[in-house]
Amino acid sequence: MFSLEGITTNVQDWLFMKFNPTLALAIECVIVILLAISLFAILGLVLVLMERKVAAHIQIRLGPNRVGPGGMFQTVADTLKLIMKEGLVPDMADKFLFNLAPFVVMMVGMLLLAPIAFAKNFQIWDINIGVLYISSVSSLSVIGILMAGWASNNKYSLLGAMRSGAQIVSYELSAGFAVLTIVVLTGSLQLSEIVNAQQNGWWIFKGHIPAVIAFVLYIIAVTAETNRAPFDLAEAESELTAGFHTEYSGMRFALFFLAEYINIFIVCAIGATLFFGGWMPLHIGNWEAFNHIMDYIPSSVWFMGKTFFLIFLIMWFRWTFPRLRVDQLLNLEWKYLLPISLFNLLLVAVIAILGWHF
């Protein structure tokens, strides 16, 4: 059976056999960095194409279908174009911050990759405060966005960045509470333990209705956090041309664009880990035969399948719902999502204490 775990242990054994431990660790670091960067590049290409295809089919169109079979290489061609383009820095812009901002946004995405379990025992860093790490690092991306908005010396950019700041700060709360419900049920912040706790069923099934509510709250909050429609006020095309990346072009723009999709992948991966069991196959209680059949599907396939299902859900939102106004956005968070998630957390705490979950 195919498993990524076997490959990683083989590579590690071979490295430690050939080199001294320090050098082996250094080589492993380089391999991990290369893998992370190539994952980013591939994800960028795949997700942009997926978004365009999903959008087209939802709007009864065909979408890109000229470059390669079924338009498969459309995003490759687009990337090539973006690499060739001139990266213009506007006059009077703060050059240093302007150039730094896209890299800050990208770096946050890279940092968030560390604690995600892509398959069974295939994780860069199984940190014991994984969930806390994720929620703290993900709020750093607002710094990159504010930096871009401020440094561009453009009112559209500044307005977009300010909106984005207000939005991320508000929605972080309900996203945090939604994540906390699962932490309360599991009793651990470590992502590998959260996954292992779902051995006999995913939390969305085991946690009754509160877990479903928490999942809905989570998906709404992360849609807002990643600045995607219907919460894309930060870059509302019709009001602010492109918001915080109005002045960006060429490769720097591509980095912002890539970061958006990487962030979507990461929040969906975390959502899949918390609510749908990460790499854990679909197990139902103690149906041994069924569970064994499900185990034959590799864990990496389970993880990617769940993540891409959630990504599709977020894309579905984007191409269905109209954009909210700023006051509606803040009303939704402070009047609806936050009270509901507080009440929901209380309910989950009662369930966890009384042991009502399966």
Add this chain to the structure above:
Amino acid sequence: MFLKDYISEVVNGVSSLLKGMRKTGYYFAHPKEIITEQYPDNRATLLMSERFKGEVVMPHDENNEHACTGCTACELACPNGTIKVVTKFEVSPEGKKKKAIDALVYRLELCTMCNLCVVACPSDAIKMAPNFEHSVFDRTKLTKVLNQTGSKIREGIE
């Protein structure tokens, strides 16, 4: 009371959002609903709607006869001087003089397809055709004479 309103608001909101998602989800799951025309590829089978306004034409019947009396109503109706009616006088066998068109000059490059000339025509001599492939390399080719050479007015149209 407040709580009841609050909960019903939330339920209403969620259910209306789900309604929208069901519609778009239906379109996503049914690719046969796609209405995109892959134009240059399907040129042979392309179906244009009859009401599409591509250019003004003058229908002629099998005897090379049209219904234009040369009344210049279309020329007067045209807001940007697209149509120019050149009239002549035909002498009938009985020796009566009758007004007829020599040429109905139509300048496609000036036409906005507003349909006013077709509406103004009292004898339904001109109509809009659904052709849209009008590009040419020479601008003079856009100036067209709508009546065919040797055509004459149909019997019984005054």
